[in-house]
Amino acid sequence: MQIKCRNCVVALIGSGILAFGLYHVHSFAGVTEGGVLGMTLLLHHWLHLSPAVSGLVMNLACYLLGWRLLGRTFILYSLVAGGGFSLFYAVCERFPPLWPGLMEMPLAAAVVGALFVGVGVGLSVRAGGAPGGDDALAMSISHLTGWSIQRVYLISDLVVLALSLSYIPFARLSYSLLTVVLSGQLIGLVQRIRLPGLTPETQQD
Template sequence: MAIATFGLTNIHRRVDITEGGVLGMVLLLDHHFGIPPWALTTVLDAACYLLGWKVLGRDFLIRSGVATLCGAIFFRLWDATGPLLPNLSAQPLLAALLGGAFVGVGVGMVVRQGGSSGGDDALALVIAQKTGWRLSRAYLFTDLTVLGLSLTYIAPLRIVWSLVTVTVSSLLIDFVKTVGHSENRQKA
């Protein structure tokens, strides 16, 4: 989680790249209905973890809990150290590519160990298992759905950078999870 939270803290937060998945849905529902993000995040993540536990098992839930705790610790660490990379606001394509790479590699390492870093991962893992899709396709499905809905309140150009970052992170999560495993030959 150190790698993913480093990218989220030092790139995404500073450049205002939005997310797909659960975080993007939280932002969307907050904007349209005024439901506080802390409440939405708790409910949506809990629902995704419950689904993950039911489909993927107890070990998944335990590993995900450890990853979530580590994520919180590393977010606090990166907040305490202050920015460690230059502000890439003037270079949104570079920010989207690098941010996606940090998130993809960091989350991919967690998923490879059988856990998830949040509700997004649990949902994508369940979708991939139930449909036979590659993990990257499941991530892109959830991310693109939420980003498409986000066009109701976010300018299209901002969504473009988010599309770049979620595509990069989805492909890298899938790559890190499957490299060296026979499952990397799953259907696309």
């Protein structure tokens, strides 16, 4: 097991971009993602389970699966990416939103948010780590099935959003659908970019 400094730097850059986008776009514009976040909200609505509990359990399960399938190096890079995300998000929270007007422009928020999520998560995944449980699950399924990672993201997010229609109007979910489709495709594109100096394990397509 060999940890590369360059991989850690790329993972941190990715988690910083992700934190910036989630704070300045998603949290203020009301546009959400699928995956674990969507499932926690669904379970809270129908089963009254706290997202703090359900989110912790699901994220731990996803990371455990990633560790079993992708190894200890994956977990270490994920700790860098996940820890970096928490740190960068805490820093972002100390500042007012850059684009408060996005709340009135959900279409623009969906597109801009997808750019930050796609590039941020894509860089972290390219470095070999996962900033969140969703990303660990997507990397694991992609490893098991040989499917492209954007295909895995699309399927998992669509399943969660479809279930969310049981309590959220389609008009509201339509913008979230747009952002998960765009961000999933971007993650796949960035994940395939050849970055000089990264370890061979992270350069697989």
